[in-house]
Amino acid sequence: MVLYTHKKDLKNALDSFRGDEKIGFVPTMGALHKGHLSLVEKALDENDVVVVSIFVNPTQFNNAEDLKKYPRTLNEDCELLKSLNKNILVYAPEISDIYEDKVAAKNYDYGGLENEMEGKHRKGHFNGVGTILNSLFRIIEPDFAYLGEKDFQQLQIVKQLVEIEKLPVTIIGCPIVREENGLAMSSRNKRLSPQLFEEASIIYKILTEVRRHFKEKTLEELNQMVTERFLSTPNLNLEYFEIADEKTLKSASSKSEDAKYRAFVAVFAGDVRLIDNMPLN
Template sequence: MGVYTNRESLSNALLPFRKGKKIGFIPTMGALHNGHLSLVKQALNENDCVVVSIFVNPTQFDNKKDLEKYPRNLDADVKFLSQLEGTLFVFAPEASNLYNGPVISKKYTFGNIEHEMEGKHRKGHFDGVGTVVNLLFRAVMPDQAYFGEKDFQQLQIIRKLVAIEKLPIRIVNCPIVREPNGLAMSSRNKRLTEQQFNDAVLINKTLSEVKEKFSALSIPALNKLVVERFLKNTSLKIEYFEIANERTLKTAKRKYKNSSYRAFIAVYAGEIRLIDNMALS
């Protein structure tokens, strides 16, 4: 397993795989966990080699403190990946090399899905995501790229990005991987206290209850149910809960036949922000 810190050395390493072979890619911000591992395992099974990027992208953070506190440990991440068998490359560039100029975001229009949910609460976030993923895609030029459904809105943004930039890359969505208590695996979980980690089980429990009652209750009634559940737990604070059309990501006020819906939630445990989602229909 090689570790590459600039685009040029990675490009040279990937040359033998450019003709007649498949390259898989998983972009990450490091602090790897078993959720990432599941993506890498699937990619290794479906490609001749796999690139895992480890890069904490400054342009997608609207909160400087969150950026500063985001966990970083490249050596631990490389060691974590070394347990896997297969041809694996780690791409851990400096921002100056990846951006090759000012570290600023390109402005994107993703068909308005960038203004829903996360877009309402994290100004400029999806411009930063689109910019860095485009740069990473062009550095790696994979055949297939793998994204987890925990960041479902981001997954849809990436699909739009590939179309906008006319990139010949297949986007593969992978199911959410959860902790034994049901909490969606996230690099941010490492910052939770034991009490916060245990309390955060409420997120998955509430989403599961919404799914169970989706056919019986109206959307306003389900919204009220979620608020009531979190009012009883003072250690967790909801930033938003929304039931949205799975295709358009627009907030749903009522249910329509032949439409698919998904519940989205963002919660603060202290200063740590956790997101999750669940298909409802």
């Protein structure tokens, strides 16, 4: 495993792989867990060389306190990656290496995808996501990039970003990896107390219940059921629950046999914000 902190050095190292060899890329903000490692393992299986970025991107945080508290564990992350494969290239730049003299996000029009769910509650978030990934894609020039479905809205938006910027990279979505209690793996889980970690397992249970009843209950009944479940769990505060079309991400007003639906949820466990989702049909 080789650690690079400057894009110039990374690009020079990758030049020797250009041509017939495939380059895989896994973008992360660090504090790596088994979910991240599953992405890296898939990338290793399907490519000749794999780059993992570790960068806490300031322009995608609309909450300064959340940015400050986001876990930073570079040394531990590098040891984890080294245990997978010693030939992984890690790019962990300083802010100035990415943004140079202006830390600002570019404005993107993702065709409305950015206005749903997370976009409603985290203004400017997806502009920051698009800005950093556009930069990383251009620095690394990967053939394939691997993102988890836990951030399903982000996954759809990154696919749109690639079309907007005409980037020659294929985006691969990978299944959610869960803790033993069902909680979706997230770097933010490290901030949960043992009690909240266990209580947050109800998020998965509620989503599973929604999927089980999706065919026979109306959308209104499902929304009411979810609201009631969270009201009975005082340490978890529901920010939003949506049943949305997977393609448009718009909240469903009725069911269509031709559409694929997914349930999306954002919950505060104490002051830790958790998101999750589940396909319904």
